[in-house]
Amino acid sequence: MLDKLLSDIRSCTLCASKLPHAPRPVLAASAQARILIVGQAPGARVHASGIPWSDASGTRLRAWLGVDDATFYDDSKFAIVPVGFCYPGRGRSGDLPPRPECAPRWHQELLQHLGAVRLTLLVGQYAQQFGLGDARGPTLTDTLTRWQEYGPRVMPLPHPSPRNIAWFKRNPWFEADVLPALRARVSTALTSPA
Incomplete structure (x- = not known):
């Protein structure tokens, strides 16, 4: 049943007329x-490759998580579900919103089929809006x-984008406090018994 749903999503053309290119969920x-x-939505490199997080942002995200490529791309360990499945195109200040x-x-x-999930990571403001709703902060x-x-x-x-380097530099607490906790939660989620 999940396989059929994933196939349907991957062949979706719902917003085709609003994209600057052919849909590629x-x-x-x-x-x-x-x-x-x-995540938010695939970027141009991910759109070209068809592989989630196959760009500089993905390299940084995997480093944050403390996992290698093989672990990250093992779908029995990680489900990767962006808010928007297709690359939305570029705007004046970066990629458009999902x-x-x-x-x-x-x-x-889709989320009804993911009953084994122990940890949800909301990467970027659009993902946080989706996952936290009114519980998210004003910024x-x-x-x-x-x-x-x-x-x-x-x-x-x-978002682990290279465009956010200035934010990382202004907020050293993220690397010092959040990343160790993130890696510990990832490790626990991947290794603890069901």
């Missing part, structure tokens, strides 16, 4: 996945400084 999931990564059609159409049904930084308030099964993260 990019995601990975299995019913056994223990960690759910909710298309609004994906989440209402696909996410509820990204406020949401991230309150990361412990969301409990042991949910962690908001900044």
